[in-house]
Amino acid sequence: MNAEAIDLLIRTELPAAARGDRDAYGRIVGACQNAVTAVALAITRDVPASEDIAQDAFLAAWQNLKRLQNPSSFLPWLRQITRNLARDHLRANRHRPLDGEGAEIAISLAADPSPTPAQQLVQDEREQAAAELIAALPEDSREVLLLYYREGQSSQQVATLLGLSDAAVRKRLSRARQGLRDDLLRRFGEFARSSAPTAAFTTIISAALAAASPPAAAKGIFAVAAAGGANTLGKVALGAAGSIGLALVAAFAGMWLGLRKQLKGAIDDEERAALIRSSVINALASIAFVACMLLVAVAARGTVMLVATIAAWLGFMAVIFYQTLVVQPRAMRRRHTLEAQRDPVAAARRRRRERIHCWIGGIVGFVSGCAGVVLGLNAAGVL
Incomplete structure (x- = not known):
């Protein structure tokens, strides 16, 4: 043949x-x-x-x-x-x-x-x-x-x-x-x-x-084992747990470093509480996204997997962008007003620099995340 x-x-x-x-x-x-x-x-x-x-x-x-x-x-x-x-x-x-x-x-x-x-x-x-x-x-x-x-x-x-x-x-x-x-x-x-x-x-x-x-499809987790060379469910579970752990550690480390920098300039407990609350929401969104991806990998396939993955990713990014671009600037508005009153030129320069860094980080994160989702779906044979 x-x-x-x-x-x-x-x-x-x-x-x-x-x-x-x-x-x-x-x-x-x-x-x-x-x-x-x-x-x-x-x-x-x-x-x-x-x-x-x-x-x-x-x-x-x-x-x-x-x-x-x-x-x-x-x-x-x-x-x-x-x-x-x-x-x-x-x-x-x-x-x-x-x-x-x-x-x-x-x-x-x-x-x-x-x-x-x-x-x-x-x-x-x-x-x-x-x-x-x-x-x-x-x-x-x-x-x-x-x-x-x-x-x-x-x-x-x-x-x-x-x-x-x-x-x-x-x-x-x-x-x-x-x-x-x-x-x-x-x-x-x-x-x-x-x-x-x-x-x-x-x-x-x-x-x-x-x-x-x-x-x-119910054998989804065993399909991961076959394709990846693992020969026991324990290896699969351990690999999944390790991946989730690394993702959460990386996410929480980034959030913690950003929060520490923001809290240093907080003018009162109200601003501090608002910033902490926003970071906690981002952390919970990260946990929910990783848990959702694990559930999708085990239970879904084909078009369902594709739609669920895209929906979870867009929902996660919507939460992160809303907290970063809307909630956190709103919490720090009074601080920014005081800084502008003391030195308008320096404050404007600082706000411009912060916006540039924020958009660069957001774009890089979004593109990298999209690439990861596409590669994952391709590896699963969905694309």
Whole structure:
């Protein structure tokens, strides 16, 4: 199946798969299994482990399909899930590489077509040799070279499946070829093709899909775990708590520093109380916004997530701007009047400088926040 056909198949079958059609998703698995197993194998250098990881990645993606609104994001999303699971596997199963084995010996063992009676021993040797061979390749060329031989030596096909340009694929292939002799490269091609998943791989996943839950938005927090590489709810909760904590600390630090500066010049308790009240409102708005974003991330998806995020962001910014541009200047009006009576020129200069700083800070904060919201929605597959 060529690159255009794979892209068309994903776009055609993905909506049905997201509605729970296991057969549609099975067809997607069959089209993408070479790419996914190649990504896992390039990282783990272990053929059986790469197939296990690929199966887990396909199942994780299946259960969270409803969170992916843009079909063109499917392959990048699936590749990232696979990479995260493969890295988790390496952290959990650290193996030392072979000692004293050159690439030529390793590739000969990995690609040796004649089995010996001691099948288990040979299998272990081939797996170790394959790991050594892949490790000898440039890191950024491993996925490319494996997939190149599995996909009929089409650089364009590899480019589509890995989200690269054709020029980038050709460059990485060239680097890999420079590091291997022709006969070793030929044997590596045999190894790549012989280790590719067969039709049985798709059958295994199809059977697993029959027992797995269909795509559901209620699994939102687990979708974050799958996409980010976390494998327990505790890790997700801890990550969320850390993000919220950092956001609140940054917000409160900025508010406290601004409040301290304002309180230094307060002329009486009435002004001081008004300024403190305004800062407390800003702090509560920050807490409410972060809590709202966490709720949206867990419970919403698609258009609902987009609308809820924009509404929460605009509401938050409206509170901050109103307190900063209306309430706080009103609270300090009497102070500004006294300053203007003592030195009109200096007071006017100070007010002008304060307005400039306020607008610059507001614009920078608003633009930065909008950029963060857009990036977050894009990462979630909403945009």
